[in-house]
Amino acid sequence: VREAVVSTQSTGVMVKLYSVFSHAINFIALYDEASVILKKHELVRKERELKIRTNTEQGGWGTNAATEEAGRAEDMQFREALSALTQNFETIRAGFVTSLDDLLTALCQEQDETVKFLSLRINFNEFYRGQVLVK
Numbered sequence: 001v002r003e004a005v006v007s008t009q010s011t012g013v014m015v016k017l018y019s020v021f022s023h024a025i026n027f028i029a030l031y032d033e034a035s036v037i038l039k040k041h042e043l044v045r046k047e048r049e050l051k052i053r054t055n056t057e058q059g060g061w062g063t064n065a066a067t068e069e070a071g072r073a074e075d076m077q078f079r080e081a082l083s084a085l086t087q088n089f090e091t092i093r094a095g096f097v098t099s100l101d102d103l104l105t106a107l108c109q110e111q112d113e114t115v116k117f118l119s120l121r122i123n124f125n126e127f128y129r130g131q132v133l134v135k
Contacts (some may be wrong), residue, residue: 013110016103023096034085041078048074054069 048071054061063071108120 013103013106013115016099019099020096020103023092023099025088027092030085030088033091037078037081037085041074044074058077066121 048067051067056062107115
């Protein structure tokens with residue numbers, strides 16, 4: 001199978017496969033970025049809560065207008081970052097689905113029988129994996 005896919009006649013399949021892997025790698029990079037953003041926001045939120053608790057324990061007001069406004073600004077930045085992440089995840093998902101469909105189509109159009117039936121094998125495996133999850 002490897003020789004058939006790597007042959008010069010299968011360059012279309014290789015390009016499609018590269019696109020699928022590229023989307024997967026982009027997803028991993030975006031997942032890492034999302035993790036950093038979520039951890040940063042959690043740290044900022046905990047620091048804000050600690051300041052409020054400390055001020056209250058010392059007999060003062062837990063918060064004031066300036067710290068409330070700063071908190072709202074931080075929360076707005078976080079929501080904007082989440083919105084951008086969501087859009088990027090959707091873009092990657094859509095690209096991945098399209099690339100995978102293109103790969104399966106390219107596999108079906110191959111001359112080599114081994115390569116041609118890889119798409120059937122991939123779909124067959126996914127179908128039965130879904131059946132196991134349903135049960």
